[in-house]
Amino acid sequence: MGSKNKLKRFKENESFKNVIQPSREEVLKGLSLRGEWHSFFENNNPIILELGCGKGEYSVSLAEKYPDKNFIGVDIKGARFWRGAKTAIEGNLSNVAFLRTQIELIDSCFGEDEISEIWITFPDPQIKYKRTKHRLITRPFLEKYQYILGNDGILHLKTDSEFLHGYLLGLLHEGNHEVLYAHHDIYNSSSPPQEATAIQTFYEKQYLEIGKSITYTKFRIKY
Incomplete structure (x- = not known):
């Protein structure tokens, strides 16, 4: 995308009533909408x-x-x-x-128990060890999610990365969290969850066309 096109979109975002673009400083102080x-x-x-x-x-x-x-x-x-x-x-x-x-500031944007569910769809798996802290499902991230969700909140991870799918299941098992559903290939499951298969992203459709498996995990974090 050209820089002119980016600038045009940034400018147009400013006029959209459904877009919130706080500065990092505003978020670090606690977003004004936090809890509201x-x-x-x-x-x-x-x-x-x-x-x-x-x-x-x-x-x-x-x-x-x-x-x-x-x-x-x-x-x-x-x-x-x-x-x-x-x-x-x-x-x-x-x-x-x-x-x-930035997602690492998510608990400064939302209050305790303010969110009901979180979807994480096809994130970068950050496979290299030195990139571990950037994975959206590390223990520190899960703790932030649990804060804004509470004990009853549900999370969904949908990814084409078998590595990330397995990594999450390991974390959930280690932390005695609640796995509500997990499958390494939901479109070849005998009873695929409708909530996970009814909507497909552009890239998901491309993955399916080349025969790539889509994994899905639905879970609750318990701390």
Whole structure:
């Protein structure tokens, strides 16, 4: 994407009522919406996050499918989720928003027990050992998620990386967390969960076309 196009999208994001773009300093102080997200949506419906939302297509599709829930796509790359934000506005979807921030600051953006579910869809597996801390499912990240979810909150990891799937299952077993569903190839499962197969991202469709397995894990964190 050219720099001019990026700048144009950044500028347009500023005019979108469904886009929140705080500075890092604002987030570190505690985002003003922290604990107040229901007032942003003007309802008390459950709030669900998609972390590393990319172009926002999954968040928008979830919002279309579940109008009685609120969705927030989180990503640091605003020029990418511009597409999702624009699609949501064009479709008059008032139950989806986008937050531009770093995911390691997620507990400064949302209050304790404020979130009902978290989706992590096709994150970079960060396979190299020196990149371990950047995986979105390390122990420190899980602790942050548990804070904003509480003990009843649900997480979903959907990935084409068998490495990341196995790494997560190891963490969950080690921490005695609750695995609600896990499969290394959901589209070849005898009873695939509808919530995990009903929506497919652009890249997911490409993976399936070349015969790549899609893994899925649904779980709760218990601390």
